[in-house]
Amino acid sequence: MTWSRRLIIYFFLALGTVITIYPLLFSFLAGFWDKDLFGGAARLMPIPDKWLTTKYAMFFGNDAFRPFLNSFLRVFWYAFYITVMAVLIGYVLSRLRFPGRKLFFVFILAVQLIPSSLMFIPTYVEMARFPLIGGNDLMGQGGTGFINHPLVLYVMIGGASFMWVYLFRQAMNGLPKDYEEAAYIDGSGFFRTLFLIIVPIQKPIIATIILSNAIATWNDFLTPFIYISDQKFMTMAGYVGLLVSRLTAFGSRDYPLVFALATVTTIPPLLIFLFMQKYIVQGFASAGIKG
Amino acid sequence: MKTNKSSFLLRNREPLLALAIIGPFLLWYLIINLFPLVTGFLLGFMEWNGLTASPKWVGLNNLKVFFETPSYLSSLWKQLYIGLLCLTVNVAVAFFLALLLNMPLRGRGFFRSAFYIPSITSVATTTAVLLSLLQPQGGGLNGFLETIGMNPIIWTYSPFWMTFWIVVYYTWRSVGPTAIIWLAGLQSIDPTLYEVGKIDGAGRWQLIRYVTIPGLRPIAAYIMITGIIAVMQMWDLVMLISRGGPTGATDVLAYRVYRDGLQSFNLGMAGASSLVLGVLTLLLSFVYLRIFLKGEED
Numbered sequence: 001m002t003w004s005r006r007l008i009i010y011f012f013l014a015l016g017t018v019i020t021i022y023p024l025l026f027s028f029l030a031g032f033w034d035k036d037l038f039g040g041a042a043r044l045m046p047i048p049d050k051w052l053t054t055k056y057a058m059f060f061g062n063d064a065f066r067p068f069l070n071s072f073l074r075v076f077w078y079a080f081y082i083t084v085m086a087v088l089i090g091y092v093l094s095r096l097r098f099p100g101r102k103l104f105f106v107f108i109l110a111v112q113l114i115p116s117s118l119m120f121i122p123t124y125v126e127m128a129r130f131p132l133i134g135g136n137d138l139m140g141q142g143g144t145g146f147i148n149h150p151l152v153l154y155v156m157i158g159g160a161s162f163m164w165v166y167l168f169r170q171a172m173n174g175l176p177k178d179y180e181e182a183a184y185i186d187g188s189g190f191f192r193t194l195f196l197i198i199v200p201i202q203k204p205i206i207a208t209i210i211l212s213n214a215i216a217t218w219n220d221f222l223t224p225f226i227y228i229s230d231q232k233f234m235t236m237a238g239y240v241g242l243l244v245s246r247l248t249a250f251g252s253r254d255y256p257l258v259f260a261l262a263t264v265t266t267i268p269p270l271l272i273f274l275f276m277q278k279y280i281v282q283g284f285a286s287a288g289i290k291g
Numbered sequence: 292m293k294t295n296k297s298s299f300l301l302r303n304r305e306p307l308l309a310l311a312i313i314g315p316f317l318l319w320y321l322i323i324n325l326f327p328l329v330t331g332f333l334l335g336f337m338e339w340n341g342l343t344a345s346p347k348w349v350g351l352n353n354l355k356v357f358f359e360t361p362s363y364l365s366s367l368w369k370q371l372y373i374g375l376l377c378l379t380v381n382v383a384v385a386f387f388l389a390l391l392l393n394m395p396l397r398g399r400g401f402f403r404s405a406f407y408i409p410s411i412t413s414v415a416t417t418t419a420v421l422l423s424l425l426q427p428q429g430g431g432l433n434g435f436l437e438t439i440g441m442n443p444i445i446w447t448y449s450p451f452w453m454t455f456w457i458v459v460y461y462t463w464r465s466v467g468p469t470a471i472i473w474l475a476g477l478q479s480i481d482p483t484l485y486e487v488g489k490i491d492g493a494g495r496w497q498l499i500r501y502v503t504i505p506g507l508r509p510i511a512a513y514i515m516i517t518g519i520i521a522v523m524q525m526w527d528l529v530m531l532i533s534r535g536g537p538t539g540a541t542d543v544l545a546y547r548v549y550r551d552g553l554q555s556f557n558l559g560m561a562g563a564s565s566l567v568l569g570v571l572t573l574l575l576s577f578v579y580l581r582i583f584l585k586g587e588e589d
Contacts, residue, residue: 042434118569241415
């Protein structure tokens, strides 16, 4: 490759990098502004004239800390649930023989294709009319069900999550049975073998499942945005989404506050990505190749 | 008796174990999803405000209203063209990036990571930057235009520019992962095929035509189908960036479903719209698969 071609390629790559990183930098800087000053700033790169930490401090002060904790709880729950589901069912599908195995495998592929737009409104109705929750009677009448109920952020599970089952099953199918058979001969049981032999071997794919679901759950703002109105039960992404949706609707526009909270919200997934990107990027690519 | 029972357990050890493990997960999935799936198909044929009164069967009436009301049809059209615009631009830019990242260069890993970063941020946090930049007064973009001596643009009043920024935002956020998949596809092509082609005297374009493109088919199908599914139900970023405006110019159908269903409690029309969207999504995916599989045969 000639040096001039190399230069052109680097130019495009560098330009792309500037564009991808720019909004994060903008958000970080704009969080240091005063609301009124920022309103007239009109800068592409909002380097503050005066660095104010009041907006960032508000994260610890009033409303934002609780949503931050809720986000963590929700991330732990879904990363745990989906990973356990993927490992257990993926292992069963790959190794056990049972009637209906083929059918269940087709089921796993089919549920991933159901358009979520079709399920959106009926799911809301079901949540609102869920029996014996949130003041509802056995017929689902009388209360508000899961709407604005703290558990609503933990009970929902979509067909897309079966992608991870599929991925783990594929990983198991690519692994010879020799290790397990040696363990079985030594008298190790089903779960013992799974946790002591299989899980350590499949660590990379398990890391992919945990991290990808953690980031996706952390960033999901629609579920809390739609189902939660009480600040106590809100998550961070939902809270920021709510503030952003108000930016276009109401008069008072505290952009710096939104940017400070948005920046804080971006830090956890960014840290996960920077330190564990190998698992996230490769896992994502392999999902594409195998799917 | 006891020996019988234990021999039954022994004989059916694997099916029972499978049932015990799959059962609870499957049951929970069905509890949450079976009702919405069935109702998803039925809701479009009912009239219901979802609160107190029971749903009333109205047959094809909702669908009739849908196809006779210009605003619904234009929302459907907007979902299609804004969606396909997002998809096309994203896929094309991602392919270009993948070609660059596939070259033997220093620092490829760094650029690959950098392009991936937008996709790990939440739509909620990064749309705010765009909103701030597009503000007519005190917004960063107009400030920039003024410093270089151009007239400011009232972005939010322009259907063209709001569509443009939605496409830009969508591409910004999705291009990294799509490029990674393209890249995986490029790297999965057996390099000996290129060697053989070169020996047979194929030029660069012939190599692309007869080696690269056929080798990328499965990946292209994956990217297009997941992409179609994504853009056909996209409304979150539309809600945050433009609220469907100006004057409904970016009011995609999926956003309308949200407003019909959860703000006006017109569940019947929301159901009918979702049905149209859902069926169309499946149809588009099948058409794409069909074309793609046909290409495979020759």
